[in-house]
Amino acid sequence: MSRRISILSTMNSNSGIVEAWWGWPPPVLDPAGPYADSVMVLTWALIGMGAVVTAIVVAALYVAIKGPERLKTKLGGERAVWIGGIAFPGIVLTGLLVWGLTLTASLTHDITGNEMRVRVTGYMWWFDVEYLDESGNVVMRDANELHLPVGKPVVIELASADVIHSFWVPHLSGKKDMIPGRTNLLRIQADKSGRYGGVCAEYCGGPHALMGFVTVAHDARGWSAWWQSRSSERPEAADRHVPGALPAVARNVSLRADSDDLNGRQLFMDSGCAACHRVAGTLANGLAGPDLTHVGSRLTLGAGILPNNRGTMIGWIGDSQSIKPGNRMPSYDMLSAKEMEAIAIWLEQQK
Amino acid sequence: MPSRPVEAAGDPRHLVMFSLTLREIIQLARQIAPIKSGKTRRKIAIPFAIKTVARNASTTYARITAAQGYKLASLLEPVLPRFNYITTGQKIGGRNNQIKNSIRHIGKTRLIGHIILTMEQAGKKRRGRMIGLNMAMILSTALFACKQPPDSRYIPDTIATEQGLAMMREVGCAACHEIPGIAWPEGRTGPSLVGFDDIGPIAGTLPNTPENLAFFVRNAPLAKPGSTMPAMPLTEEEARDVAAYLYIIDDE
Numbered sequence: 001m002s003r004r005i006s007i008l009s010t011m012n013s014n015s016g017i018v019e020a021w022w023g024w025p026p027p028v029l030d031p032a033g034p035y036a037d038s039v040m041v042l043t044w045a046l047i048g049m050g051a052v053v054t055a056i057v058v059a060a061l062y063v064a065i066k067g068p069e070r071l072k073t074k075l076g077g078e079r080a081v082w083i084g085g086i087a088f089p090g091i092v093l094t095g096l097l098v099w100g101l102t103l104t105a106s107l108t109h110d111i112t113g114n115e116m117r118v119r120v121t122g123y124m125w126w127f128d129v130e131y132l133d134e135s136g137n138v139v140m141r142d143a144n145e146l147h148l149p150v151g152k153p154v155v156i157e158l159a160s161a162d163v164i165h166s167f168w169v170p171h172l173s174g175k176k177d178m179i180p181g182r183t184n185l186l187r188i189q190a191d192k193s194g195r196y197g198g199v200c201a202e203y204c205g206g207p208h209a210l211m212g213f214v215t216v217a218h219d220a221r222g223w224s225a226w227w228q229s230r231s232s233e234r235p236e237a238a239d240r241h242v243p244g245a246l247p248a249v250a251r252n253v254s255l256r257a258d259s260d261d262l263n264g265r266q267l268f269m270d271s272g273c274a275a276c277h278r279v280a281g282t283l284a285n286g287l288a289g290p291d292l293t294h295v296g297s298r299l300t301l302g303a304g305i306l307p308n309n310r311g312t313m314i315g316w317i318g319d320s321q322s323i324k325p326g327n328r329m330p331s332y333d334m335l336s337a338k339e340m341e342a343i344a345i346w347l348e349q350q351k
Numbered sequence: 352m353p354s355r356p357v358e359a360a361g362d363p364r365h366l367v368m369f370s371l372t373l374r375e376i377i378q379l380a381r382q383i384a385p386i387k388s389g390k391t392r393r394k395i396a397i398p399f400a401i402k403t404v405a406r407n408a409s410t411t412y413a414r415i416t417a418a419q420g421y422k423l424a425s426l427l428e429p430v431l432p433r434f435n436y437i438t439t440g441q442k443i444g445g446r447n448n449q450i451k452n453s454i455r456h457i458g459k460t461r462l463i464g465h466i467i468l469t470m471e472q473a474g475k476k477r478r479g480r481m482i483g484l485n486m487a488m489i490l491s492t493a494l495f496a497c498k499q500p501p502d503s504r505y506i507p508d509t510i511a512t513e514q515g516l517a518m519m520r521e522v523g524c525a526a527c528h529e530i531p532g533i534a535w536p537e538g539r540t541g542p543s544l545v546g547f548d549d550i551g552p553i554a555g556t557l558p559n560t561p562e563n564l565a566f567f568v569r570n571a572p573l574a575k576p577g578s579t580m581p582a583m584p585l586t587e588e589e590a591r592d593v594a595a596y597l598y599i600i601d602d603e
Binding site: 305 | 521522523524526527536537538539540541577578579580581582583584
């Protein structure tokens with residue numbers, strides 16, 4: 001813990017980024033599911049082949065310098081160039097390519113209908129997460145956190161809202177780019193329950209290094225409990241924002257009139273938060289920032305970087321620019337302590 | 352329900368006295384003996400190994416204010432020459448040769464404290480050695496009166512400070528505070544904690560004691576109503592560890 005290197009050493013243990021990069025064995029060599037398994041096999045095969053080729057080159061170098069004259073002549077001959085320089089790498093690399101693509105083909109299989117479907121959209125610099133039903137309708141929305149049941153393949157539909165990002169949970173699968181205007185498919189599956197960190201693996205500008213998320217694999221019981229808690233309380237209205245349209249949620253204003261949270265909710269609406277953040281069941285329907293409908297139950301804040309408690313929430317609201325420089329949320333330092341606290345308390349209640 | 356922070360009324364425990372060992376008294380006397388008596392208001396610095404001057408106190412805690420020095424001096428007034436200050440410090444530059452030489456004299460240890468005496472009307476011409484011994488005897492009881500109260504002269508142990516730092520990472524204190532030892536983030540919603548060992552009252556309000564600091568980091572709204580800092584998810588023990596780490600933050 002105290003020996004972690006560089007910036008990782010200063011991040012808290014709730015961070016998805018630390019979980020994705022750090023650990024022994026390294027997360028990329030510590031698969032927790034079948035898709036990551038095949039990636040690991042490929043990794044070891046490539047490392048092995050690399051070692052063999054290096055050994056051959058070193059041996060040839062030795063012969064070229066100190067070897068007997070007869071071998072030297074052979075090594076310098078045209079035949080050696082044809083065999084060692086063209087035929088051998090050609091065959092080996094083609095073989096590895098075919099084998100590698102076959103081995104990892106399962107990662108990008110088309111949707112067959114047996115899988116769980118989740119659409120993850122990369123934004124600068126966070127992940128939008130939408131749980132889909134079989135026909136591709138959004139059932140529930142979340143951000144920077146991906147929950148899945150153990151033992152079930154999950155197809156992630158990867159999209160991007162701005163630049164190229166890359167989705168990577170080293171414990172669970174390979175990495176795949178999120179390209180604007182395209183939908184890439186990537187399968188992940190966890191066979192052990194637990195938490196697995198994820199990161200954006202393609203430089204996407206500014207605070208790219210602080211763009212992460214947490215994947216949580218639940219066992220059967222945990223999964224149904226989690227799903228229940230998410231879907232029962234606030235059924236998802238079909239309220240995808242159509243520009244220019246009235247917010248659909250207005251028909252569905254289930255104001256929870258706790259006098260306690262009224263203040264925080266009012267401040268949230270009045271301070272402009274609602275323009276970028278959506279909270280289902282309220283008038284807040286902004287889509288430029290992470291959906292905050294369930295922010296109170298998230299493990300992290302700021303896209304997998306901070307633990308989630310009232311203190312970090314206030315710190316993020318008050319000066320997110322000092323925490324994640326360049327992120328698109330302004331620092332709300334014009335709010336008073338009481339106002340920040342009220343907003344944080346209200347957000348805590350959005351489970 | 353955690354107890355309320357302690358409000359220190361005045362500082363009655365400041366003038367706690369305890370005595371030196373005989374060896375230390377003799378050493379002190381030898382330092383004082385060469386000082387000529389009878390001169391008025393001449394400031395003389397007597398260097399001393401800091402261990403002796405302040406026992407296990409850090410330099411910060413051994414420092415006393417002019418007012419306290421005066422108080423101390425007035426206790427001694429009827430007896431012998433008065434002294435105004437007792438100070439300690441690690442860095443004593445070339446501007447005071449007397450002190451510099453004495454550092455060499457002390458030799459092995461770089462850590463020295465020094466007592467600055469102002470000789471005032473020592474009066475009777477006694478032999479220097481006797482004056483030295485007399486004064487050393489007085490100092491041996493008075494000198495150590497300048498300790499801070501025991502519970503704020505606080506040297507946290509390493510395990511506590513390490514756990515404190517780990518806890519600060521765990522709960523994300525750095526989201527609002529710049530904290531030495533945590534490279535990222537360096538939040539600015541709250542004050543920077545650089546040089547926290549030299550801070551005055553906690554949050555500008557509470558007496559700076561370990562209990563109060565531990566209380567504050569755990570439940571700031573109760574310790575200081577109106578504070579932006581919320582209650583943090585720490586147990587009482589974890590809060591004590593965090594306070595321990597805060598006390599060893601030293602920017603010097």
